[in-house]
Amino acid sequence: MADVTLEGIYKIYPGDVTAVRDVNLHVNDKEFVVLVGPSGCGKSTTLRMIAGLEDISKGTLKIGEKVVNDVNPSNRDIAMVFQDYALYPHMSVYENMAFSLKLRKFAKTEIDKRVREAARMLELEEYLERKPKALSGGQRQRVAMGRAVVREPSVFLFDEPLSNLDAKMRVSMRAELADLHQRLQTTMIYVTHDQIEAMTLGDRIVVMKDGVIQQCDAPLDVYAFPENEFVARFIGTPPMNLFDGALAADNPLLFKGNTFEVTLPDSMKSALQAFAGKKVLFGIRPEDMKLEGQQDAGSEQSLSATLHMKETLGNELIAHLRNGDDQFLCRIDAHSRPSLDGELKIYPVLERAHIFDAESGKNITKSPS
Numbered sequence: 615m616a617d618v619t620l621e622g623i624y625k626i627y628p629g630d631v632t633a634v635r636d637v638n639l640h641v642n643d644k645e646f647v648v649l650v651g652p653s654g655c656g657k658s659t660t661l662r663m664i665a666g667l668e669d670i671s672k673g674t675l676k677i678g679e680k681v682v683n684d685v686n687p688s689n690r691d692i693a694m695v696f697q698d699y700a701l702y703p704h705m706s707v708y709e710n711m712a713f714s715l716k717l718r719k720f721a722k723t724e725i726d727k728r729v730r731e732a733a734r735m736l737e738l739e740e741y742l743e744r745k746p747k748a749l750s751g752g753q754r755q756r757v758a759m760g761r762a763v764v765r766e767p768s769v770f771l772f773d774e775p776l777s778n779l780d781a782k783m784r785v786s787m788r789a790e791l792a793d794l795h796q797r798l799q800t801t802m803i804y805v806t807h808d809q810i811e812a813m814t815l816g817d818r819i820v821v822m823k824d825g826v827i828q829q830c831d832a833p834l835d836v837y838a839f840p841e842n843e844f845v846a847r848f849i850g851t852p853p854m855n856l857f858d859g860a861l862a863a864d865n866p867l868l869f870k871g872n873t874f875e876v877t878l879p880d881s882m883k884s885a886l887q888a889f890a891g892k893k894v895l896f897g898i899r900p901e902d903m904k905l906e907g908q909q910d911a912g913s914e915q916s917l918s919a920t921l922h923m924k925e926t927l928g929n930e931l932i933a934h935l936r937n938g939d940d941q942f943l944c945r946i947d948a949h950s951r952p953s954l955d956g957e958l959k960i961y962p963v964l965e966r967a968h969i970f971d972a973e974s975g976k977n978i979t980k981s982p983s
C-alpha cells in the first residue's frame with residue numbers, strides 16, 4: 615500500500631522538448647487516479663517516469679515516504695500494464711504470469727498459489743495452459759493484468775490498457791478493472807485519451823494539455839465545474855456548447871452574444887464584476903438547453919433556433935441547432951417525442967451556465983472546489 619507524490623516534475627527531452635511541465639500531484643493510498651488528455655499531452659511520459667522507465671528531468675517523485683527518482687524500476691514496488699500487453703508468445707498463460715516471480719526467486723509453492731489466485735480472480739483458470747495466440751484480445755488483456763496482480767505491488771500503473779479492444783469488450787473490461795480495484799484496494803494510476811474511460815474509472819481525474827495539468831478533481835466536479843475552456847470542451851459527450859460574446863460594460867450579469875442576450879443569475883455577480891465589458895464565452899451543457907414546454911419552472915429567458923440535424927440515440931436525441939452563425943447542441947429525452955419543426959425556443963438552465971474569460975480561457979464562474 616502506498617501513496618504517490620509528484621512535486622514539480624518536468625520531462626525535457628533532448629532538443630529542448632518539454633513533454634511534462636511542473637506536474638504536482640498527490641495520489642492517495644488506494645486511490646484510482648486517471649490521467650487523461652489528447653494524444654501528446656504528456657500522460658504516458660508522466661506514467662513512465664513514475665514507473666522508472668524514463669528519467670525525471672526535474673522535480674521529486676515519492677512512493678510512500680521514499681524519494682525514488684533514482685531507484686531502479688524493479689525496486690519501486692510497482693507493476694505496469696501496457697497497451698500492447700507485452701506477453702511472451704512462447705510461454706503459456708501460467709508461465710507468463712509466473713515469470714516475474716520466478717525471476718525474483720519466489721518459492722514454487724508461493725508462485726503457484728499467487729498465479730492460481732490471480733487466475734481465479736480474473737477468470738483465467740481454464741486457460742492457464744494456453745499460449746497467448748490462442749486467446750481473445752480481452753483474455754490477453756486479463757493475462758497482462760494477472761501478471762501485474764501476482765506481484766502484489768503497492769502501485770499499479772496502466773498505460774491505455776483497453777485501447778486495443780473492440781468497443782463492447784472495452785466496456786466489460788472497464789467494469790472488471792473497477793471491480794479489481796475494489797477487491798485489491800491498491801493505488802492505481804491509469805492513462806487514457808478516452809474521457810469516458812476516465813470518467814467511469816477514476817476516483818479523481820487529472821486532465822492534461824501540453825504537458826501541464828489543467829484540472830484534478832472528482833469526475834463529476836470536472837464535468838460540472840470545468841476549470842477552463844479546454845476542460846469544458848474535452849470532458850463530456852457531446853461537448854459543452856460555447857458561445858462567443860461579451861459582458862455588458864454597465865451590467866456584468868448581461869451576456870451579449872452574436873444572436874441572443876441573457877441575464878445571468880445574481881449569484882454570479884461578484885465573480886463577473888471584474889469582467890464587465892470584456893469578451894467572454896458563455897458555456898452550457900447540451901442537457902441544460904431545454905425545449906419549450908420542458909423548461910424549469912420560472913425559467914423565462916430563451917433563445918431561438920432551428921433544427922439542422924438530429925442524432926437519435928434511442929433514449930435520447932441530440933438536436934444540432936442553428937441560430938445565425940451560432941451552432942449548438944441540445945440533448946433531449948427521446949421518449950418525449952418532441953416536435954422539432956420550425957422556429958424553436960430553447961431555455962438555458964442559467965444556474966448551470968459557465969462564463970469563460972475569452973483571453974485566458976479560465977472559468978470565471980467556477981465554484982471553488
Ligand code: ADP
Pocket residue numbers: 627628631632633651652653654655656657658659660
Ligand atoms: P501522450 O501519452 O499524452 O500521448 P506522451 O507522453 O507520449 O504523450 O508525449 C508527450 C510529448 O513528448 C509529445 O509531444 C511527444 O512527441 C514527446 N515525446 C515523447 N517521447 C519522446 C522522445 N523519446 N523524444 C522526444 N520527444 C518525445
